[in-house]
Amino acid sequence: MEHLADKIQDYIEGHLEGQDLIEFENHLNQDIEFRNLVKLQKEVHGILNKRLTSGESDLRESLFLAENKMKYRKKGIFQRLQPLMAVASAACLLFAGYLFLFSPSDNLYELPSMQSEIVRGQESNEQYEEAVQLYNKQSYAESRAILNILIEKEPDVIQYQYYVGLSYLGEQKWLEASEKLTTIAEGQSIFKDEAKYYLAVSLDKQGKTSDAIALLKMIPSQGDLGKKAEKLLKKMN
Amino acid sequence: MHIDQIYIKYLKDNNSEGIQLIYNKYSKQIVTLIQQNSGSEDDGYDILQESLVDIYHMSIEKDFELTTSFGAFLGLVCKRKWLNVLKKNQRMPVTNLEKSVLYVEDDSSQAWDEMLETVNRENTVMALLDTLGESCQQIIKRCMLEKHQEKIAESMGISYAYLRKKKSECMASLVKKVKECGLF
Known part of the structure; x- marks a missing residue:
């Protein structure tokens, strides 16, 4: 069922076709648990679609303005700041408590596996998939060679550059890793925070702990990466 | 149609003057209600804002029609929301508030219950979305808002297949969290 679970989103969006679609729908008819999972994902997809396009953030701006006009009509500046400070302190305490209680136990220096692109068999990029296999077998130099060919063909695809950086990290070539990851960490791609994290690891290994700490502090606190960064930060401090 | 349907329209149209009117007219009543039930002034304003957002989401459903005064309806939404907060935080006894929440002014209450339940489920999904990592949030949000996914992939520096x-x-992580929350 696992490989079909990967295709639920494609099914919902109408991207599945041919044999993939037949296989998916057969399974859907036979497996109640799978059917319920698809139903739930469809509902979540519908909710996201509705809410993200609802214009809620514009409304919130108007509500915020109206609230402020009412709330602070007669209050002085100090009185205005006082509740905000209380909320901020409470938020900090909650956040610290949350991190303390729920820090992930992942190996902080372990490299992430390289992700395959395969969603539907026919569309796979064979060269990329070979690089994935080599990287995940820790044959970093071979993987990098293929990635460099892909970079030549598609220089704008940051994902290839990111994994080249990680491949150097896998070989403990800290300087090369830092060089590759710095550009990505300074950019705006979806890899910017991951790149910051692994760049910090690389800098730490080079004895540049204060630079590493500064980078880790720039990673947003949400999600697994945020928790991992916080944990590494504590370790470095 | 109730004469107060105009307030629903103000919200639906994001009419800033109309929204100010709602605050001028109803905020004191709601804030006092919350303060009388173990809440602070800030709690009162938070509940009011979240309730107005909920009513907005109900209003964009095509068949939403107000059958009682806006004040009564807003009061009901705020009370239920505050009751949930109190129950969640296990703060102070809520017997009086519960009694008044159970009191219904007209026979539309069942329909409202269903709508509020729907809005609550939607709010839960959106809150869980915010707990995902930043790249996941960015991918889900952009893919929902923008039509051309190839362009999204390009602007994110990743291949279309990878996106x-x-x-x-x-989506699988989000659905897992939704499943675990017990509301669905």
């Missing part, structure tokens, strides 16, 4: 794979994974 699709990541999106599937992010």
Whole structure:
């Protein structure tokens, strides 16, 4: 069922076709648990679609303005700041408590596996998939060679550059890793925070702990990466 | 149609003057209600804002029609929301508030219950989305808001296939959290 679970989103969006679609729908008819999972994902997809396009953030701006006009009509500046400070302190305490209680136990220096692109068999990029296999077998130099060919063909695809950086990290070539990851960490791609994290690891290994700490502090606190960064930060401090 | 349907329209149209009117007219009543039930002034304003957002989401459903005064309806939504907060935080006894929440002014209450339940489920999904990592949130949000996914992939510096794979994974994580929350 696992490989079909990967295709639920494609099914919902109408991207599945041919044999993939037949296989998916057969399974859907036979497996109640799978059917319920698809139903739930469809509902979540519908909710996201509705809410993200609802214009809620514009409304919130108007509500915020109206609230402020009412709330602070007669209050002085100090009185205005006082509740905000209380909320901020409470938020900090909650956040610290949350991190303390729920820090992930992942190996902080372990490299992430390289992700395959395969969603539907026919569309796979064979060269990329070979690089994935080599990287995940820790044959970093071979993987990098293929990635460099892909970079030549598609220089704008940051994902290839990111994994080249990680491949150097896998070989403990800290300087090369830092060089590759710095550009990505300074950019705006979806890899910017991951790149910051692994760049910090690389800098730490080079004895540049204060630079590493500064980078880790720039990673947003949400999600697994945020928790991992916080944990590494504590370790470095 | 009730004469107060105009307030629903103000929200639906994001009419700033109309929204100010709602605050001028109803905020004191709601804030006092919350303060009388173990809350602070800030709690009162938070509940009012979240309730108005909920009513907005109900109003964009095509068949939403107000059958009682806006004040009564807003009061009901705020009370239920505050009751949930109190129950969640296990703060102070809520017997009086519960009694008044159970009191219904007209026979539309069942329909409202269903709508509020729907809005509550939607709010839960959106809150869980915010707990995902930043890249997952970005991928899900952009893929919902923008039509051309190839362009999204390009602007994110990833291949289209990789974007699709990541999106599937992010949606699976979100659905797992939704399943675990027990509301669905």
